[in-house]
Amino acid sequence: MITTILFYLFATVLVASAATVVTARNPVHSVLFLILAFFNAAALFLIAGAEFLAMTLVIVYVGAVAVLFLFVVMMLDVDFIQLRSGFQRYTPVGALVGLVLFSELLTVIGGWKLAPQAGQLRFAPIDTKISNTEALGRLLYTDYVFLFQTAGLVLLVAMIGAIVLTLRDRKTSRHQNIRQQTERKVADTLEMVSMSLNAGTGEGDSGFYRPKPADLVAEEHGHDDHGHGHGDHGHGH
């Protein structure tokens, strides 16, 4: 009984928030409602007993994809008035496209009949002894391992393509040499200056550090400077 109530609760919120994603005026609100929709879909998965899918949905879509969505949408400087300015002009075209799509959907779904055997398949033949994490793992990594690997390779190629397209060595960018930074000692850039008449800090070798003259530093460090940008002799690392 509680399961039924929860199902209708989550389903209602899911549909309502999905509708709000489209109708919300503020794009940030849209993304937040999208996240709410993902959550309710995860809850529906849980009710159906697919706990692994539910958690994966939350981790992948809510935890990673929607964060990037939100990130981008928040950074955009959207002018809402300009966004809605062409609303009346484009409404007829949009409505026409929507109508065509809707009628196509209707013809497809209207002509859809359940095959006689489908009734038996409605309850997927799940081995109840193993958890659904294990069942999914067997399907992906044992039964269909080559298809899975192929899909992985396709994604890898897409990823490399994206990196190749965007990665270029900007001549203006300055690179840091971490090893050089961490190995820098005080004596490399500062020198001790003695003070007279107890004017320094007191005990022992009284004195203070002051930055070495720039030309002296350049002399000492000229040899390990080739990691820097072209014609740039800045020592601001």
Add this chain to the structure above:
Amino acid sequence: MIDTLVHFFLDTDIGRVILTFIESLALIGVLLIAVAYMTYAERKVLAAMQLRKGPNVVGPFGLFQPFADAIKMVMKETVIPSGANRVLFIMAPMLTFVLAILAWAVVPVADGWAIADINVGVLYLFAISSLGVYGIIIAGWASNSKYPFLGAMRSAAQMVSYEVSMGFVLVTVMLCVGSLNLTAIVRAQSHIWFCIPLFPMFIIFFISTLAETNRSPFDIPEGESEIVAGFFVEYSSMSFGLFFLAEYANMILMSALTTILFLGGWLAPFGVEPFTWIPGVFWFVGKVALCLFVFLWVRATMPRYRYDQLMRLGWKVFLPFSLLWLVLTAGVLMAFGWLPNA
């Protein structure tokens, strides 16, 4: 009488709902006290490390300081900036705090002492901890002010980066256990705690939890010296208090996760007497307290990381290393036939 009560709570729907509710309340009560005293412990430990006294005025040894702070926090006026998105502005701290509490539903504090001992406990914890970033992003955006926004951007990048290597660490542990259930993970450590065979992963995981909880030395989303207080600059009163408490609740949660994954959860060290005389829950609390102490110790010792160093550590050091160690672990388990459930 007892029989009917047991039957009511365990076998009827409504009884189980009530029982879960009572269990949750008990856990939240303990957790809130722990959070309150975590703030006290932090100030005392930092003070001791810096040769100061710390809070010592309110109550004996300053023990009532957390309550004094709480009362002060509640009494203050809540200020909402005029340009802020009011709903999201109020929602962000609540979301952060709720997420910090929510994750505790699956944490087993002793054998069988979990409110929900679900099959995919690790994934649940990972999912909840990956949501923590929303509270911060929403707070930063809803404040409609530049420092919070900068803090939110930094935080989003940081938490997303460190989640990746944390995921690989979790997968390595799951490989050794053969289950995603937290109770099963602890039981699998009855011979040897995972912090010994998986020592490098233990270190990576602990450092990643520092980054995940935005704690020093990775507290650049707050970065007082550059962006004032980061994402919660505009917050005041209890809305600030919730962020503050959530940070400590998250620290305790991450320590509990480290304990479960690497330090043998409720198991006594070496599994021998006289250690086994002490109930498991005390071992669990003790190990969590140890992890929390290291959190504070790190804060007292390390200077803050620079943003680019943080990103470099996450993507160029931890990610390749944890991936390599994952493949290595899988190879060793396979080669020696140690794979569980094989």
